[in-house]
Amino acid sequence: MKAISNISSVSASALCIEEIQQIESSVAQFGSPLLMLDCDIVRQQYQSLQAALPGVILHFALKPLPHPDVVTTLLAEGACFDLATSGEVDLVASQGVPADQTIYTHPIKRDQDIRDALDYGCTVFVVDNLNELNKFIPYKDRAEILVRLSFRNAEAFADLSKKFGCSPEAAIEIIACAQEAGIYVKGLSFHVGSQTMNPQKYVDAIDVCNQLMRDVVALGLPALSTLDIGGGFPVSYSHTVMPIDQFCEPVNAALAKLPDTTTVLAEPGRFIVAPAVTSVASVMGQAERDGQIWYYLDDGIYGSFSGLMFDEAHYPLTPLRQDNQCYPSVLAGPTCDSIDVIAQNILLPKLENGDLIVAKMMGAYTSATATDFNFFKRATTIVMNQHISDELRVV
Incomplete structure (x- = not known):
């Protein structure tokens, strides 16, 4: 399989060291898949829209999250x-x-x-x-x-x-x-x-x-x-x-x-919460099909990536593993349904079972529309920066 070098669209450089450490420690503590809700970002988004629309009374629409x-x-x-x-x-x-x-x-x-x-x-x-x-x-x-x-x-x-x-x-x-x-x-x-x-x-x-x-x-x-x-x-x-x-x-x-x-x-709705949630999924298994590596994740279309079916949102995807050599790849969800595919024809480094895939902008129409189809449980949501406690909380 031909390798392609220096691809940046799926580079872990999109994540800072602190984010990577937080992700790895959260998975070690709670397992995967995870949805990491950062209440500080919720505050920032609300405040920025409030400043942009002075005098307008903002009613957060609960539907997306x-x-x-x-x-x-x-x-x-x-x-x-x-x-x-x-x-x-x-x-x-x-x-x-x-x-x-x-x-x-x-x-x-x-x-x-x-x-x-x-x-x-x-x-x-x-x-x-x-x-x-x-x-x-x-x-x-x-x-x-x-x-x-x-x-x-x-x-x-x-x-x-x-x-x-x-x-x-x-x-x-x-x-x-x-x-x-x-x-x-x-x-x-x-x-x-x-x-x-x-x-x-x-x-x-x-x-x-x-x-x-x-x-x-x-x-x-x-x-x-x-x-x-x-x-x-x-x-x-x-x-x-x-x-x-x-x-x-x-x-x-x-x-x-x-x-x-x-x-x-x-x-x-979306404006307030979309940037506030990060998804973390792990590679369950892999196979080579038609010249591409298929990576099967423990979250997918029937879970946190449900918005790919009806919302047309293209979530930024990042593998934590770094490598200059990248290969044509597919990210698939865990269920037995063939439509459960998150991304096709993307370039990824060679991943191992257990490696983590991070998706940003996962706050709107993700957990709200996820299912337990095929008895794969929904991602666990952990809450950060709520200021009730300095520790992560599982909800």
Whole structure:
């Protein structure tokens, strides 16, 4: 097999000495596979977005990483939270999050979902159609509504407006029907899509919402006080993205055109947690197939790398073993399913059984969507820098 020299894309030089020592000691203590959650990075990401969007109230979207230590870390930073299920209600309630620091943004809900949120004390909900609005007639004295608009975005990882949201014309109809039913409409919301690379998508949506808020007043309907600009703020996987402060400059300029009394919310998820988790997997076995070395890891598509199937995230991969000679290789997961392949046609040094593969940017849509398929247990999550204890904790 032909060796290829000096490949840098999978070099352990991407890791500092302290990181390598931390990884090796963690595997020695807890085994593999591991997910290493660094709460300091959660704090840093939250603070950087907060600085980039001054005056915007950030509600962390729990969906990408609904972990108790993420909740408590962000709560200590003064964050609010975006909920979408009764399970997420239970999580924030168990961690002492005040209900008035939450909103419930799933556009489609069962009656029990509404009651669970209201019983907790969360009163702000999202709707995008009349059928959903009518569910709040029994709760009109307790609930406040945001009407979600649709802004299609084929460039995003996930075009969330394909599934949710309505047109401005439909939004006016919903607002008018809400007034007749005695349901309070607090404002508007939108989500331009996950991993949105172009800030103009936010600007265009904000401008439409700004005009719609003015149209509502012109029609004699109650003025809207709130705009939720959703999430979708990009992070760097295999390609560098625009720095968040630069990305948000045009967004802030568009927000400045809103009426002075408008409260602006956002729902960041991936941006806060994606960089905060490092995955560590070990080589279970290996074989040569069609001129490439196949390395079988103890984590894969059905585990922490589940996002490769639906999220299009390309996680930076690094072997701890160093060698100038690299060979065409495949990284496969542990299950008996043939689709369980993490990376193909990559160049790696010759690895031994037990060698470690490290993946960065593993905080979003990884552990949250992992399974126990084939009875391979999910990766163990260890928590660092929570400041409750100086030691690593297993959760």
